[in-house]
Amino acid sequence: MEQTVGRTVQRLRKAKGMTQGQLAGRLGISSAAVSKWETGGALPDVALLCPLARALGCTANDLLNFRPELTAEEIDTLCTAARRRFEEGEREQAAALCEERLRQYPTDLTLAFRVGFLYARYGGREEGLLERAAGLFRSATALPDEEQRRSAWQMLARLYAEQGKYEPAMEALGHLPSCNQEGMSLRAAVLRQMGRLAQAEQLERGTLAAQSKALRATLLSLAETLRRQARREEARRMQDKADAVQALFGPIAPPACCPEAPRENGGV
Known part of the structure; x- marks a missing residue:
């Protein structure tokens, strides 16, 4: 800190064309005190910070190299x-x-x-x-x-x-947000640790339903894009994958102990 303040004082003093004695005279102190600041031997007294800043044409924050945050x-x-x-x-x-x-x-x-x-x-x-x-x-x-x-x-x-x-x-x-997959997985894990298994299952079923629906919709959209480019074989493969997702998961029902169907966004 002493070195940083001292270098700043020295740089600004020289930019003003002042000697150590001239700066000291403006502040009513000895030139030896200014010399100590500039060599890192001491810091200016708090009461002198504002007068020193005015004399050097800067702010107290400039003297102290104050920044609220690091780069x-x-x-x-x-x-x-x-x-x-x-x-x-x-x-x-x-x-x-x-x-x-x-x-x-x-x-x-x-x-x-x-x-x-x-x-x-x-x-x-x-x-x-x-x-x-x-x-x-x-x-x-x-x-x-x-x-x-x-x-x-x-x-x-x-x-x-x-x-x-x-x-x-x-x-x-x-x-x-409810769409945060890692957050959903962690929430289900916490529910299991708390012994709230029905809620964990409901959350996981809802998440799986939403994800399978989104995957199928994306595959169908891609198939349509490929068809419009006359890439029929690739489009057919995407359509088959979309059908496979539908066949693999189908409607995902909530557990019998949960009276309400899970919300598609995965909320608990």
Whole structure:
């Protein structure tokens, strides 16, 4: 930090054509104090930050090199270094490296998202790291990117399920769209673990019905496209496959214990 601030002060002072003594005179301090800043021996007093910024024609954020978030390249570099340490068995050092960045950038949701994946992957049975990963993914559910939000909810649900926290897992899964196949599979697995077998079966039957219907519709559409290109043999094969899907699955009925037919979108 001292080196970064000092280099910034020196660069801006020289750009203004000021000597250390002239800058010191404007601030009512000694030139030795300015020299210490620029050589990394000390930091400006908090009370001097704004006057110093005005003297140098910048903002206090410029002086401190303040940024609310890391760049994508910086996050990649951090994750690569931490991953290497995890893989070399240096778990504490890897986590310390990540936590230091998380402390410096507590509102960087992309950083939380990426570190969450590292902890989930390398946490093993270490409850502390898995709990931390869950917290990071919970924060990452506020990311502006829809795909990242979904991934954060899905990972959060998976972590809860692996720890036997089934109700929170189901709550997290409720934030996923009904067409999310991996989310549907995880939801069925959680229902089985909770002993709610009838609901798991209903969900799986509904998912299978929707997927087989979509597959058959796609095959029929492709067959029609091929026919219009006079590629009759290929079109016939697609039609046969569509018929095979229909013959293989047919109407998929809900279990007798479930009075309502499953919704085609796979909802529970």
